[in-house]
Amino acid sequence: MESLGTASRNVPDPAGRFGPFGGRYVPETLTQALDQLTAEYEKAVKDPTFFEELKGLLRDFVGRPSPFYHAQRLSQQVGGAQIWLKREDTNHTGAHKINNTLGQALLTLRMGKKRVIAETGAGQHGVATATACAHFGIPCVVYMGEEDIRRQAPNVFSMKLLGAEVRPVTTGSRTLRDAINEAMRDWMASVEDTHYILGSVVGPHPFPRIVRDFQAVIGEEARQQSLDRLGKLPNKVVACVGGGSNAAGMFYPFVEDKEVELIGVEAGGRGPSAGDHASPLTYGEPGVLHGSYSFVMQDEDGQTCDVHSMSAGLDYPGVGPEHSYWKATGRVEYTCCEDDDAMKGFDALAAAEGILPALESSHAISKAMEVAAKMPKDQVVLVCLSGRGDKDAAEIARLKGVKY
Amino acid sequence: MSAVDRAFETLRSQNKKALVPFVTAGDPSLEITAAALTELGKRGAAVCEVGIPYSDPIADGPVIQASYTRALDKKIKLKSILETIGSVTPNLPCPVVTMISYAIIHRHGPEKYLDMAQAAGVSGAIVPDLLVEESDAFAKLCQERDFSLIQLVTPTTSKERAKKIVETSTGFIYYVSVAGITGERTELPTNIVDNVKWLKSQTDLPICIGFGINKPEHVHMLKEACDGVIVGSAIVRRLCEAETKPQEQVIQEVGDYADSLLEALNG
Numbered sequence: 001m002e003s004l005g006t007a008s009r010n011v012p013d014p015a016g017r018f019g020p021f022g023g024r025y026v027p028e029t030l031t032q033a034l035d036q037l038t039a040e041y042e043k044a045v046k047d048p049t050f051f052e053e054l055k056g057l058l059r060d061f062v063g064r065p066s067p068f069y070h071a072q073r074l075s076q077q078v079g080g081a082q083i084w085l086k087r088e089d090t091n092h093t094g095a096h097k098i099n100n101t102l103g104q105a106l107l108t109l110r111m112g113k114k115r116v117i118a119e120t121g122a123g124q125h126g127v128a129t130a131t132a133c134a135h136f137g138i139p140c141v142v143y144m145g146e147e148d149i150r151r152q153a154p155n156v157f158s159m160k161l162l163g164a165e166v167r168p169v170t171t172g173s174r175t176l177r178d179a180i181n182e183a184m185r186d187w188m189a190s191v192e193d194t195h196y197i198l199g200s201v202v203g204p205h206p207f208p209r210i211v212r213d214f215q216a217v218i219g220e221e222a223r224q225q226s227l228d229r230l231g232k233l234p235n236k237v238v239a240c241v242g243g244g245s246n247a248a249g250m251f252y253p254f255v256e257d258k259e260v261e262l263i264g265v266e267a268g269g270r271g272p273s274a275g276d277h278a279s280p281l282t283y284g285e286p287g288v289l290h291g292s293y294s295f296v297m298q299d300e301d302g303q304t305c306d307v308h309s310m311s312a313g314l315d316y317p318g319v320g321p322e323h324s325y326w327k328a329t330g331r332v333e334y335t336c337c338e339d340d341d342a343m344k345g346f347d348a349l350a351a352a353e354g355i356l357p358a359l360e361s362s363h364a365i366s367k368a369m370e371v372a373a374k375m376p377k378d379q380v381v382l383v384c385l386s387g388r389g390d391k392d393a394a395e396i397a398r399l400k401g402v403k404y
Numbered sequence: 405m406s407a408v409d410r411a412f413e414t415l416r417s418q419n420k421k422a423l424v425p426f427v428t429a430g431d432p433s434l435e436i437t438a439a440a441l442t443e444l445g446k447r448g449a450a451v452c453e454v455g456i457p458y459s460d461p462i463a464d465g466p467v468i469q470a471s472y473t474r475a476l477d478k479k480i481k482l483k484s485i486l487e488t489i490g491s492v493t494p495n496l497p498c499p500v501v502t503m504i505s506y507a508i509i510h511r512h513g514p515e516k517y518l519d520m521a522q523a524a525g526v527s528g529a530i531v532p533d534l535l536v537e538e539s540d541a542f543a544k545l546c547q548e549r550d551f552s553l554i555q556l557v558t559p560t561t562s563k564e565r566a567k568k569i570v571e572t573s574t575g576f577i578y579y580v581s582v583a584g585i586t587g588e589r590t591e592l593p594t595n596i597v598d599n600v601k602w603l604k605s606q607t608d609l610p611i612c613i614g615f616g617i618n619k620p621e622h623v624h625m626l627k628e629a630c631d632g633v634i635v636g637s638a639i640v641r642r643l644c645e646a647e648t649k650p651q652e653q654v655i656q657e658v659g660d661y662a663d664s665l666l667e668a669l670n671g
Contacts, residue, residue, distance in 0.1 A: 015537065025506055025533045027463040028569075029583050032560040171469065177460065184462040189584035191560060288507040288533065289460060301482050302511030303459040 007331035009255050011322065016205020016292075018325035024204040026291045030184075033191040038206045040111050045213075050106065057102050058217065061135065062092045064099075066218075068225035074352040074369070081235065081375035083368055085355075085385045086222040088246065095358065095387030096218060096246045097128035101197055103214035105132035108195040115194040119143045119183040121176030121242070122313030122360065123155025124387055125199030130164035132197075140164040143182045145174040148312045151395050173306050176242075176316050180290050200243025201320030204291030208248075208320050215249025222382060223253050234382035236261045236371060240364040241281065241334065242314035244323045246386035251332060252322075261333065264323060265367040267309030268336035278307035278315045281327050281334040294321040310339040310399060311359035311392075337363040343399070345369060346389065356389035359396070407499035407527035408552040408575035411450050412610040412631065421669040422450030422576075422632025424612050425662055426503065428468060428640050429454050429485040430475035432647045437485075438492050439651065440643055443659045445496040448666050450632060451576075452498055453530065455640075456485060458505040463532045465587030467637040471644060482508060486524040493525025501528035501554060501575070506538075514542050518549055528552030528575045536569045543572050552576075557603060559583050559593070570607040577611045578634065579603060581626075587637045589616035592625065600629040620668035627669055635665060 004019040011018045024034060044050040058064040067087040075083045088096040101118075108116055116138050120126030126142040133140035142159055146168045149156050159166050172178040180203075187196045198207045201215070219237075226233050237254055239247035241264040254260045269277035277283065280295040287296035289304055297305040297317040309315040326332035337345070342359060345366030349357050357365055361384070368383040375381065389396070397404050405413075415422055425444045429437050441452050457472035457480065464472070489500055502521065509517045509531065521529070528551055534542060536555060546553040552575025557566050560583050570577055581596050582589065600611055613626050614634030623633055639658055646654040 023538055024535055025538060026535065027532050027558075028535060028556045029463070029558045029560050029580065031535060031565070032562065171473065172459070181460050181462060185465070185585050188463065189582075191583060288505070288510055290462075291533075293510075296507075298507070298511060300511070302505070302508040303476060304507075 004325065004328045007255050007326055007329035009252065011325060012205065012209050016209065018322045019328060021294050021321035021324040022205055022208055022292050024291060025288045025293065026204045027188060029188050030191060033187070034204055034206065036111060037107065040107055041206055041210055044107060044110060054103055054106060058099065062098050062102070063090060064217065065221045066090050068222060068229060071353050074349060075372065077348070077352055078369045078372045080377065081372040081379040081381045082377070083372050084234065084380055084382045086218060086250065086382060087385055088218060089355070089357065089385050089388035093128050093131050094390065095124040095128065096215060096249065097125045097199060098131065099217055099249070100199065100211050100214040100245065101125070101128040101132040104195070104197040104210070105136050105138065108138060109136060111195060113193055113195040115190065116140045116197055117143070117183050117186050117194055118197045118199060119176065119179035120199060121148055121179065121316065122311065123148065123152035123159070123391060124313065126159045126164070126166070127155050127162070129197050130159040130162035133164065134162045141186070142166050143169050143179040143186070145169045145176060145179045147174040148176065151312045152391055153394065155391050175312070177304065200245040201248040201322060202243045202290055202292065202318060208292065208322055211245050212248040212252055212322060215245050216252045218246065218249040218384060219251060219253035222250065226382065230380060233257055233260050234380040235375065236263060236381045238263045238265060238364045238368040238371070238381060239384035240265045240314065240360045240386060241319060241323060242267065242278065242316045242360060244320040246384050248320055248322055250384040251326070255331060262331065263367060263371065264332050264334045265363045266334060266336040267311060267314035267363060268338035269308040270339060275306050276308050277336060278309045278317065279336040280317060280319050281323060282336045286324065289318040292321045294324040295319050295327070310342070311363070313358065313360040314363065335367060337366045341366045346396070357385055358387035358389050359392045361386045406550045406552045406575060408451055408501065411499050412576060415450055421627050422610070422612060423448065423662060423666050423669055424451045424453055424632055424634040425449050425639050426453040426455055426634060426636030427643060428471035428475060429456055429488070430478060430480035431471040431640065432474065432644055434480065434484060434488040436643060436646050436651060438488050439655050440658055441492050441496060441500065443655045444662055445498050447659050447662045449498050449662065452500045453634065454489060454500055454502050456482065456502050456504040456508060458508060461505065463585055465585040465637060467641050468586050471640045482512065486520050489526060490524035499527035500525065501530060501552065502526055503530045503532065506531050506534040509542070514545055518545060518551055522549060522551060528554055530554045530556070530578055532556060536572055539572065547574065554578050556580055559599060566603060567606055570603070570609060573609060576631065577603065577607065577609050579611050579613045579630065581613050581615045581617065584615070586615050588618040592616055592622055596626060597629040620664055623665055623668035633665070633669065
């Protein structure tokens with residue numbers, strides 16, 4: 001692909017384009033709601049009370065700022081650069097997803113909408129949406145693929161305890177992609193009084209921008225914590241990429257810090273063969289999926305391919321358009337980590353630091369260990385630990401063949 | 405003037421309304437798709453709409469979505485769909501347009517897609533996920549080739565936006581009767597007629613109404629306001645019965661169903 005020049009933080013443009021990526025490829029029925037959301041967000045951005053309220057919630061309800069943690073024993077074992085963790089796993093509900101859902105719930109109230117729908121893969125976004133909706137008293141329906149319901153039973157139960165209705169999706173691969181299709185179909189019919197809290201930096205404009213902005217708190221805090229604690233910026237920043245919301249939030253504040261290398265880690269699954277991984281930036285090509293133009297795993301006819309990852313949160317065949325932009329500008333290096341290596345990352349962090357990372361985050365941990373090993377001891381690799389691994393315990397037991 | 409324009413001009417001169425039936429390509433087989441198109445043409449369809457199966461249809465309800473999944477499970481590809489269409493268009497008395505996701509057009513490349521479609525005798529396209537803001541380049545290509553790009557207007561479209569959409573549309577305007585997905589409905593919203601009357605005051609293009617229509621009663625309600633009706637799920641549901649019933653019987657039933665709608669439209 002032709003280089004797009006230097007990456008800017010001043011994206012997207014008013015049409016929702018990150019370079020050539022992004023835009024809006026949706027049925028006409030949804031345009032009014034997307035226009036309304038765009039206009040409301042523009043108003044919110046200019047309204048200091050909006051971000052004050054969100055900031056207060058992030059502090060008192062979520063528990064921000066999240067810790068900036070030196071994984072000393074892991075760093076010693078790796079024997080290279082110092083590995084630091086941005087601990088999004090310590091957030092209320094156990095992952096970064098809550099940053100976005102609270103922001104979008106506030107937008108829902110501002111728009112006067114009475115109902116929320118969401119989709120979820122690993123369940124973390126579903127739990128975070130159900131939590132935000134319970135907090136504000138908004139009825140909530142969460143679409144979730146049947147396969148993910150099986151893999152993420154604790155999160156499904158949590159959503160129900162929080163008062164959300166979980167609707168199983170039985171079409172297609174019964175995973176995140178199908179859950180997004182169903183949520184969009186619901187929205188087509190309920191758009192007048194319902195807001196769709198999209199969970200990642202994907203979908204039609206303005207979602208990729210809004211979700212990035214709400215998640216940028218991760219990178220903003222981490223950048224400041226680096227300066228305060230280390231007296232410098234990290235040398236490399238690593239985050240896992242499914243749809244890419246934790247990575248977008250982590251990377252965005254560093255985009256113009258040219259000395260900081262940014263590494264996005266996709267799900268390498270069982271290997272590079274089609275259908276065995278979920279790595280559109282590594283193996284896919286630009287195409288249209290779920291309302292935007294971005295890298296997609298697709299066949300020669302433009303049909304979306306099935307993908308695989310042991311992590312329910314990463315097995316998505318597309319990726320946020322800003323990641324495609326960062327790839328095309330060369331600002332972020334995208335790579336992938338296979339299931340087995342991610343599991344080694346999980347085990348290493350658990351054993352060395354007493355932290356069970358989410359399987360999603362384990363991909364980033366594994367890659368960080370690999371790159372840190374080749375770096376001098378005085379350098380710093382910062383990893384976004386996007387979520388905690390409690391939700392994956394049963395699936396890990398199954399994968400390891402352990403009964404508990 | 406495209407074949408779609410000519411079809412509506414003929415209808416207008418005969419003071420008739422258009423039946424635009426929809427079939428999913430390849431469900432339950434390409435052979436049945438060809439037979440259905442031939443039968444619907446014979447019965448008096450004004451334009452036949454062929455749905456190109458897509459893996460992630462957002463605007464479609466359970467019936468059409470399931471038909472897409474069945475066709476894709478049989479590994480049916482765009483090339484063979486267009487070959488099938490090409491085998492019937494020379495003898496079809498009406499034009500064929502495709503309902504196709506932009507994901508598929510983009511993957512093949514807009515020019516190549518148009519080359520392939522036109523070689524198969526396809527006269528136009530409805531691209532439900534290509535909004536007016538994103539459609540400039542493709543619309544220009546279509547215009548150069550006299551290929552109709554049929555755009556959609558919905559109940560949630562503002563008047564200002566609808567004006568922009570009708571300006572860039574060719575062939576006919578697809579008015580979506582309900583804010584929602586495709587599929588048969590018992591009742592249709594009563595404001596359709598007023599909405600379509602307003603739209604007619606904005607354009608000379610024919611306006612056809614789709615989504616939810618499946619009964620002659622619906623046709624009676626809508627026919628004065630519009631130039632035609634589009635019927636999809638009710639036909640797709642009947643055609644997929646060819647998995648378990650004799651093909652000839654199913655085609656006959658679909659033809660008879662089309663007759664009942666045509667009778668309500670022009671009887």
